Structures are given as C-alpha cells and as structure tokens.
Amino acid sequence: MSDKAGLLQAIEGGIRAYCDAHHDFSFHPEAPVVRLHEPTNGADEIFAAVQVLLDTFVTQGPKVKAFEQHYANAYGCRHGVMNNSGSSANLLAVAALANPATPDGLRAGDEVIVPALSWSTTVWPIIQCGLVPVVVDIDPVTLNIDPEQIERAIGPRTRAVMPVHVYGNPCDMDALVELCRRRDLILIEDSCESMGAFYDGKAVGSFGRVGTFSLYYSHHISTLEGGICVTSDAELADLMRILRSHGWIREVENRQPYLDANPDIDPKFLFVNVGYNLRATEMQAAIGLAQLPKLPGFVDRRRATAAFWQKELAQYGDVLAMQGETPKARSSWFGIPVTLKPGAPFGVADLRRHFSAxxxxxxxxxxxNIAAQPAMKYYAHRVVGDLPHAGHVMKAAFSFGNHQAIDDGALAHVAEAFRSFMATI
Ligand SMILES: Cc1ncc(COP(=O)(O)O)c(C=O)c1O
Structure with missing residues (x-):
C-alpha cells in the first residue's frame, strides 16, 4: 500500500489496534489504583495528531481557528483565542485588559479581587501585569468566592474581580454579575477547571468580559497542554491575538486600520503592541477538535459519579462535607472535594494516608489559601479579613479523582476505604 489514503488507513488501524490492546483504564482489584485522572485522549486524538505531523503543517493555523470557533459557538461566546495553557489564558486575558490599547481597561496599581482559594496562575498574571491582587474569603459550602466579601473588599483602586469556579462548581453568577455592574468592575472568569459547567443554562466563562479555560492533561478535555480565552468583545479578542503572537497582526480579524496606519511596514512583520509567544499548535487543535464532541458525555459521567458520592458520604455527614452546588449551578465536577468538619476526631493527613496506602x-x-503561599510576600497585595474558610480548606480538605474512566470497581474501592477509615475512629 503506497497511496496516501491507504497508508492513512493502515496507520489509523494500527493506532486503534494499539489503543484497544493497551489502553485499559478500568479498575483492577488485584492491583488497585484510582488515579486523579486518566487520559481522555485515545485513538481518535492520536490519529488526528499523527495526521497533522504527516501533513507537516504543524504551527498555529486553520485547525486552531476551527477549534476556537467550535468552542466559542458551542459555549456561548463570539470569539475564542486558543493558547498553550490555562495559565497563558489567564495571562493573556489580564494582559489584554491591562494593555494601554484597552482604553477602559486596568492601569498599574489597580486592584483585582480574587478568591483566597485559587490557583497560583489565577493570581500571578495580576501581579505580572503590575496590578494588585486583593484576596477575599470563600463560601464554605460552594468553596467559591463569597460575594459579600467582595463588597467588603472594594476600595478606591478596585477595578476588577477574577473569580474561580472551583472544581467546576459555578460561582453565584447572578450575584457577581449584578455586583460588577453596580460597582463598575470588570469581571474576568477563571474557568480553567470548569469546562462543561453551566449556571442557569449559560456556560461558565461567558458571563464576564473574558473567560479562560485550561486544556491540560488532567482536565475535562485535553490538548496535552493548552488553553483558550473566550469573549464576545471583538476588540479584546483581536488584542489577545496580537499579544499571543509577538505583538504582530497576522491573526487579527480587523486588520485594515493597522494596515492603513502603517503603509510602509511589511504587514507580515508589523508589530503593533508588546506581545508574547503563547500560541498553540495545529496538533493540539486537532486533538481538541476530536475531544470537543466528547465533553458533554464526560461531564455527564462526572456528574453521575458526584451524585454517587453525595449519597455515599451522607452517612459521614457529622465529620465530612462535600462541596455543594447552588440551585442554578450545574457543576462539571473536576474532582470530589471533601472538607473535614470542625471537631472531626482525625486529621486530613490521616485520611489521605489511608487512601494513598x-x-x-x-x-x-x-x-x-493563596495568601498563605510564600510567593505572595514579595509582591504588593491586600488580604481582607482572616480568610477562615479558605484557611480551613487548606488545612482540612482534600480531593480524589472524578473522571470519565471511574467505574463501579473504582467507586466500590474508594467507598470501602472510607468505611475502613471510619471504623478506626
Ligand atoms: C483555577 C485554575 N486556573 C488556572 C490553571 C492553570 O491551567 P494550566 O495548568 O493549563 O496552566 C488551573 C490549572 O489547573 C486552574 O485550576
């Protein structure tokens, strides 16, 4: 076989045969392992990636654009800007809003309110862009930013709020959108661990000026590493495209004004802003395009598993609490977060050790609690109150895996681990 179609068929067949024979992520009682995550990528994605390599067009191009459009259309935004990680998505979003080309944007020294329970690269881009994070406490049930604490934290320099939908659990968006409107604050949603989550029927990430997602290996769907910013603001989307790629205009949709203003500079090497290189590859986008249609099924699976744990853990309700959804929230359950109730007669380390064994x-x-991380001491920030709830989560909470490959055997094994631990206390 030497014709292209025949060779591709043989390669695809080989990949499928390999995956069928060697990709077994089910639970095996004789070697019990329940991982935080198992790959979402299988034969479809591997074949899609190999095809890109064989085609030799590997750097950002039409597949990245197609992924951006598919994602944005399916999840309620006009524009998507794919990039190389969720951290890069946060950087791009904050950098675009803090850029001098955004007239109503953020300026050096402006404050951005963040939840104490957040990821490092929720907060680092704020600092990296010369802004000041203001850390506020969370709600102990949802584990998300507490709108009342935001209200309390607002000062004369406060210009934005960057909530995190913790573990896929949508924040109280009615409250956040209303608050941001009333207090004239920019809303930036870090939805990096919340793909496939909805609030009142609307996808997270689509409520604010810009939303960000991660496509890292362990997330709902994955492009190995990867991220995407979504927005319905065409100018902000174009600016993110400029900042993603060296500060040039090649991927910009509304290019004419730049061309008209700079007739003497080669348009392919026309640098209109100070940018980075945060681009994704065609291979990542090809994997993403194969993954996207699988997202709703993966989320349904995660929700069914979370429902199992809500029932199962109810019997330990005097000592353990599972993260809770508000009535309008449809969480995509990134994992199963469990918090020890105050007064529990054991430490989280004991339970985690029991699980690990x-x-x-x-x-x-x-x-x-990000305010307790040592990196913060080098940089200007403000902490509002004592952050008791985030502090408690840091000391007395943990999570275990909830993903598309968790099966009945894995559930029974973890349930038994809870039972045997509780029998010792
Ligand atoms: C809330 C949040 N923000 C940002 C990130 C960063 O994403 P990435 O690992 O793709 O850089 C993560 C990663 O899990 C996250 O959970």
Missing part, C-alpha cells in the same frame, strides 16, 4: 491518589484543593 490503598492506591487512591489524592491531593489538596487547588493551591489552598
């Missing part, structure tokens, strides 16, 4: 991977909830 049984092959059940576990971890703290994102970065814990």
């Amino acid at each position: 049984r092959g059940i991977e576990n971890r703290p909830i994102i970065a814990g």
